[in-house]
Amino acid sequence: MPSIAEFGVYVHVPFCSVRCGYCDFNTYTATELGGGASQAAYADHVIAELHLASQRIGRRAVQTVFFGGGTPTQLPAEDLVRILGAIDQRFGLAPGAEVTTEANPDSVTPASLATLRGGGFNRISFGMQSAVPHVLAVLDRTHDPARVPDVVAWARMAGFDQVSLDLIYGTPGESTGDWQISLDAALACAPDHVSAYSLIVEEGTALGRRVRRGELPMPDEDDLADKYAQADTAFEAAGLSWYEVSNWARDDDARCRHNLGYWRSDDWWGAGPGAHSHLAGRRWWNVKHPRAYAERLNAGDLPIQESETLDSDALLMERVMLELRLREGLSLEAVPDHARLQAPLDRGLVTVTGNRVVLTDAGRLLADGVVRDLLP
Numbered sequence: 001m002p003s004i005a006e007f008g009v010y011v012h013v014p015f016c017s018v019r020c021g022y023c024d025f026n027t028y029t030a031t032e033l034g035g036g037a038s039q040a041a042y043a044d045h046v047i048a049e050l051h052l053a054s055q056r057i058g059r060r061a062v063q064t065v066f067f068g069g070g071t072p073t074q075l076p077a078e079d080l081v082r083i084l085g086a087i088d089q090r091f092g093l094a095p096g097a098e099v100t101t102e103a104n105p106d107s108v109t110p111a112s113l114a115t116l117r118g119g120g121f122n123r124i125s126f127g128m129q130s131a132v133p134h135v136l137a138v139l140d141r142t143h144d145p146a147r148v149p150d151v152v153a154w155a156r157m158a159g160f161d162q163v164s165l166d167l168i169y170g171t172p173g174e175s176t177g178d179w180q181i182s183l184d185a186a187l188a189c190a191p192d193h194v195s196a197y198s199l200i201v202e203e204g205t206a207l208g209r210r211v212r213r214g215e216l217p218m219p220d221e222d223d224l225a226d227k228y229a230q231a232d233t234a235f236e237a238a239g240l241s242w243y244e245v246s247n248w249a250r251d252d253d254a255r256c257r258h259n260l261g262y263w264r265s266d267d268w269w270g271a272g273p274g275a276h277s278h279l280a281g282r283r284w285w286n287v288k289h290p291r292a293y294a295e296r297l298n299a300g301d302l303p304i305q306e307s308e309t310l311d312s313d314a315l316l317m318e319r320v321m322l323e324l325r326l327r328e329g330l331s332l333e334a335v336p337d338h339a340r341l342q343a344p345l346d347r348g349l350v351t352v353t354g355n356r357v358v359l360t361d362a363g364r365l366l367a368d369g370v371v372r373d374l375l376p
C-alpha cells in the first residue's frame with residue numbers, strides 16, 4: 001500500500017497596502033481591487049470555500065496550515081484566527097500542526113501578534129528583503145528596516161515558536177557590502193529560519209518596465225552566484241543550515257513543514273483567489289480575481305477555474321525539479337536514465353550518496369541546469 005500523503009491547507013490572502021515594484025503575485029491594493037469584492041467580507045468567503053472543500057473531500061487531519069499572500073496581516077488578526085478555526089472545525093488540526101502566516105513588518109503590532117499566537121498560529125515569516133534603505137527604495141518597499149528587530153522581538157514576546165525572515169539579493173545597485181549588512185541585520189534577529197531569493201525581474205511589473213527601458217540593469221548572474229555563496233557562508237556560520245536551495249533552518253524542527261509538503265508532492269487544499277490545490281496527482285486552481293471568487297461562493301459553488309491530472313512524464317519532471325533542490329536529494333529511482341547523471345557528476349555538480357542524488361555546493365548555484373541534464 002502506498003503511504004498516505006501528508007495534508008496541508010494553504011490560504012491565499014490577496015491584499016497589500018502598496019504593490020512592490022518587483023512583485024507579480026496575485027494581490028491587490030485597495031485601489032486595484034475595484035467594486036464587488038472587499039477585504040471585510042473575505043474571511044466569510046474563505047470559510048465558505050473551506051465548508052465546500054470538506055464536503056467534497058471529507059474530514060482529513062491537517063498537519064500544516066500556511067497563510068500566504070499578498071499580505072495576510074493586512075486583515076485583522078481576528079479574521080485570520082476565525083479562518084484557522086474553520087479549518088480546524090471542517091478538517092481537524094493534527095496535534096502539533098504547524099500554523100504559519102506571512103507578514104509584512106509594517107502590518108503587525110504586539111497586540112495583533114498576541115491575537116494570532118493565542119488563536120493557534122505558531123510560526124511567522126516576515127518579509128524583510130533588505131536592511132539597506134537605498135535597496136529597499138529600488139524594491140519600492142515601504143517598511144522602515146529598523147522595525148524588523150522590533151517585530152521579531154514582539155513575535156517572540158507573543159510566544160511564536162518559529163520566526164522566519166525573507167531576504168532578496170541582487171537588487172540593482174546592491175553592493176556585496178550592502179548584502180552583508182542585510183545578512184548581518186537578519187542574523188542579529190536570531191531567526192529560526194531564513195529564505196533568500198535572488199531578485200526575479202518579472203514581465204509586467206514596474207521593475208520589469210524600468211529594466212526594459214534601461215533605467216535599471218538586469219541582475220547579473222555572476223553577482224547573484226557570489227551573493228548566494230556569501231549568504232550561505234553567513235548563515236552556516238550562524239548555525240543555520242540549508243535544507244532547500246533557497247531556505248536555511250536552525251535545525252530539522254525549524255524547517256518549514258508546509259513547504260516541504262509542496263516539494264515532496266504531498267496533498268494540500270489551497271483556499272482563496274488564485275490558490276492552487278493538489279490531491280493525489282490531480283491539481284486545480286481557483287479563479288484569480290477576488291470579485292469572481294466572491295461571486296462563485298455567493299452562488300454556492302467551489303471557485304475552481306480549471307483542473308488537470310498530471311501524466312507520468314509531467315509528474316516525473318515536477319518531482320525531479322522539486323526534490324533535487326532539497327538537501328536530502330532526489331531518489332535515484334526518479335532519474336529515468338542513470339547515464340544522464342554522468343555529466344553533472346563529472347562537473348562536480350552532484351554526488352550520489354546511497355540511493356540519493358544530492359547537489360554539491362557548486363550544484364546548488366546551477367540547480368536548474370542539473371534538472372535539464374537529468375531529464376530526457
Ligand SMILES: C[S@@+](CC[C@H](N)C(=O)[O-])C[C@H]1O[C@@H](n2cnc3c(N)ncnc32)[C@H](O)[C@@H]1O
Nearest residue numbers: 022023069070071102104127166197198199200
Ligand atoms: C507574499 S510575500 C511575503 C509577505 C509580505 N507580502 C511581504 O512582502 O512582506 C513572499 C515573498 O516572496 C518574495 N518575492 C516576491 N516577488 C519576488 C521576486 N520578483 N523576486 C524575488 N523574490 C520575490 C519576497 O521575498 C517576499 O517576501
Ligand code: SF4
Nearest residue numbers: 016019020023069070
Ligand atoms: S512582496 Fe509582499 S507586500 Fe510586496 S506586493 Fe508582493 S505580496 Fe505585497
